[in-house]
Amino acid sequence: MKLTKLLATGAVALGLATGAWAQDKTKVGFVYVGPVGDGGWTYEHDKGRQAVEKEFGDKVETVFVESVPEGPDAERVMTQMALDGADLIFTTSFGYMDPTINVAKKFPDVKFEHATGYKTAPNVSVYSARxxxxxxxxxxxxxxxxxxxxxxxxxxxxxxxxxxxxxxxxxxxxxxxxxxxxxxxxxxxxxxxxxxxxxxxxxxxxxxxxxxxxxxxxxxxxxxxxxxxxxxxxxxxxxxxxxxxxxxxxxxDNWAPYYIARTQAVMDGTWESTSTWDGIREGMVEIxxxxxxxxxxxxxxxxxxxxxxxxxxxxxxxxxxxxxxxxxxxxxxxxxxxxxxxxxxxxxxxxxxxxxx
Missing domain, CATH: 3.40.50.2300 (Response regulator)
Incomplete structure (x- = not known):
């Protein structure tokens, strides 16, 4: 009886530890306008996502949804990502601007990054390349x-x-x-x-x-x-x-350094709403x-x-x-x-x- 109780207590403790470990992971979501295999825009954004995984390993979990139309469906996808526990969401097309702002209002503790737009909020940054x-x-x-x-x-x-x-x-x-x-x-x-x-x-x-x-x-x-x-x-x-x-x-388009830096900022608690527009000099645009x-x-x-x-x-x-x-x-x-x-x-x-x- 004592042994059974001890094993049960150990299992609970292990479960709690595993849960705490899982919660320590930073969850990063990506919303894509095209398929990851398009060979162009979305392909490069997904290379950035993969770079985040490589940089942080078990400290992050990344998720993505591809081929999301610009409009109401984008808002649904972003909402679901936030409900599923995303700490940071990158929305990677101009037409996601208003949906990003709308969803960000509902989830003030989630950080959002919108590519190529111009509307910001306390929890929404914008970024683009020249x-x-x-x-x-x-x-x-x-x-x-x-x-x-x-x-x-x-x-x-x-x-x-x-x-x-x-x-x-x-x-x-x-x-x-x-x-x-x-x-x-x-x-x-x-x-x-x-x-x-x-x-x-x-x-x-x-x-x-x-x-x-x-x-x-x-x-x-x-x-x-x-x-x-x-x-x-x-x-x-x-x-x-x-x-x-x-x-x-x-x-x-080289998004990897930006995605890594912004994920790190969320991890460090230093993330702030910013507007970034970088080019050849910074390496965001490569020839x-x-x-x-x-x-x-x-x-x-x-x-x-x-x-x-x-x-x-x-x-x-x-x-x-x-x-x-x-x-x-x-x-x-x-x-x-x-x-x-x-x-x-x-x-x-x-x-x-x-x-x-």
Missing amino acids: FYEGRAVQGHIAGKMTESNIVGYIGSYPIPEVVRGINSAFIHARKANPDVQFKIVWAYTWFDPAKEADAAKVLIEQGADVILQHTDSTAPQAAAQDAGNVITFGQASDMSEYKPKPRVSSII GEITDAVPADVKEEAVALMNSIANGEYHPFTGPLKKQDGSDWLAEGETADDGTLAGMNFYVEGLEGEIPQ
Whole structure:
């Protein structure tokens, strides 16, 4: 009887210890707009999640839900994560902004991190990367390498982040080649391989021999490969399976250091609501290998441009620049402020077409 009681007491003690150990784990959730195997945006965010697991081992538990539509369903997924005990939740697409704010109000003890948005709260931070810095480098290569003088651009949604990228790429393509024209097709999706492939094919039919994309799958790369003499750039991830051509370089989003730092802050009790917007200098934006399909002199110029952005010598939005309607925007040597860039809703001079409303 005494032995039985002793064993029972020991089992209870072990159970309590195990429970306490489990509670010591920091639970980190990730809400993804696409599948983790998209080869682009979500793939890189999930690499960041895996880096958190590698960094902290048994001290963390990570969970994720992929292919969550932007809208009411996102709010449901975030709510369930919070109810399931998440201490920190990363919501990784612009359209999750309002759902993140709504759910954060209901769970004031849970920390939220929203990617690419601008609304904060005491328990909501925002973070994004200066993708437009990478677009400047891509634009230079595109302007130098196009033979048709037509560059195609697949836009996802007409939000400031995407408009910034189009403007930056165009400005630097025009600097490299004053005869360049941009043709823009809006796919109205972040990830839909069929739509992205169709958009690429339309642009190629219209004479584009360079395709840039702000969508997440590798479908435009495949379409360019099928077409033959068309070059592309990896979006969000290296998309290295398509190099050395059509994919001649890429923008790579490196989220791992940020995710590790913010998880550590929750563990330490030092987490605060912040706004982070980092670029090439900080390593959040990386330029993937520029392949030998790019002429040596063009590659050298692109690397020099990347380095000048990284060391702060050059800002991709430096005047003189006018808006599409011909009105003055930036004077000679003047650079764009972050507020204007964050809300950018206009094309620069020379771009054709209107931004959809």
